[in-house]
Amino acid sequence: MNENSIFFFSGTGNSFDVALRTAGEIKNTDIINIASIKNAPSVDNYKRIGLVFPVYGFTAPNIVSKFISNLSKNCNAYYFCIVTLGGLGLGAEYRIYEKFKEIGVELGYIAHIYMPENYIITSIVTTDKILNKTLKDSVKSVKRISGDLINYTKKKPKRSIFYNMVEKISSEETKRWPLRAKDFVVNENCIKCKKCITICPVENIGMIDGEIAFETHCECCLACMHSCPNGAINYKTKTVGKKRYINPNIKIEEMKKYSL
Ligand SMILES: Cc1cc2nc3c(=O)[nH]c(=O)nc-3n(C[C@H](O)[C@H](O)[C@H](O)COP(=O)(O)O)c2cc1C
Ligand code: SF4
Ligand code: SF4
Secondary structure (H helix, E strand, O other): OOOEEEEEOOOOOHHHHHHHHHHHHHOOEEEEEHHHOOOOOOOOOOOEEEEEEEOEOOEOOHHHHHHHHOOOOOOOOEEEEEEEEOOOOOOHHHHHHHHHHHOOOOEEEEEEEEOOOOOOOOOOOOOHHHHHHHHHHHHHHHHHHHHHHHOOOOEOOOOOOOHHHHHHHHHHHHHHHHHHHHHEEEOOOOOOOOHHHHHOOOOOEEEEOOEEEEOOOOOOOOHHHHHOOOOOEEEOOOOOOOOOOOOOOOOHHHHHHHOO
C-alpha cells in the first residue's frame, strides 16, 4: 500500500490520463478504478486520497456520487478532487464539495482541468489543432495542481452565480443517465467485435440473440460510442456522422487493469 491513493472514473480516457499524470507527479500513489469497486474500500491509512473524474451535467457522474457517499468519515486524510470538463462547469466544483460536506468529510482541495469535449449528443469533438493544444495545456495544469497537492494546499470552490440556475437541469440530467443507452442505436456497420462490451466500465452491454443489447445501469460515459471501430453506435440520430474521440495519450483498455 502506498501513502497516497487516486480513485478515478473515466469514459474516453481524459480523467484516466490526468489520474496517471497526477500519480506520476505526487509519487507513491495507488491508482484505483472506481468502476471496479464493489464495497467501500479501506482508505484509513492513506495520507492523500484523490478522486479524478469527468463532470457530467454540471456535477459528478452517478457512480462517483455513490462512491463519495460511501467514503470513510473517520479518516483524517487530505481529500482532493480533480475534475475534467469539456467547457462549462456552472457550479460543478461547489456541487461536488457539497456532496463531501453532506457526509461529514472535508474536501481539502478541488480543481478542474479543461480536456477535449466528448459529449457528442449535444456537442462536437473539436478540431485536431484545438484538441492537441487542450491536451498540451492539461499537462501544465496537472503539474501546477500536483505542486499544490504535494504541499497539502487547501482550496475550496466558490459558489458560482450559476449554482442555483442550473441546479434543476443538473439533477434532472443525472436521473436520466442510467437509461441513456436504451436510446442507443446499433447500425448495420456493427461487425460484432464485442469491443463495446469489453470497454463498458459498468458492464451495461451484452448480447441478446446475437445482437448488441444495452441494460439499464448506464453511466452515459460514451466510451462504447467513441471506441466502436466502425462508428456503429449512435444516440438516436444525434451523433450520426460526428467525429469520435478517445484520449490519445492512454489506452482505455488499460483502465480495467487498475481494478481493486
Ligand atoms: C454524460 C456527459 C455529460 C457531460 N457534461 C459536461 C458538463 O456538464 N460540462 C462540461 O464542461 N463537460 C461535460 N462533459 C464533457 C466531459 O466532462 C469531458 O469531455 C471529460 O473530460 C470526459 O472525461 P473522460 O474522458 O475521462 O470520460 C460531459 C460528458 C458526458 C459524457
Ligand atoms: S464495438 Fe461496434 S462493431 Fe464492435 S460489437 Fe460493439 S457496436 Fe459492434
Ligand atoms: S453503455 Fe456505453 S455509455 Fe453506458 S456506461 Fe457502458 S460504455 Fe458508457
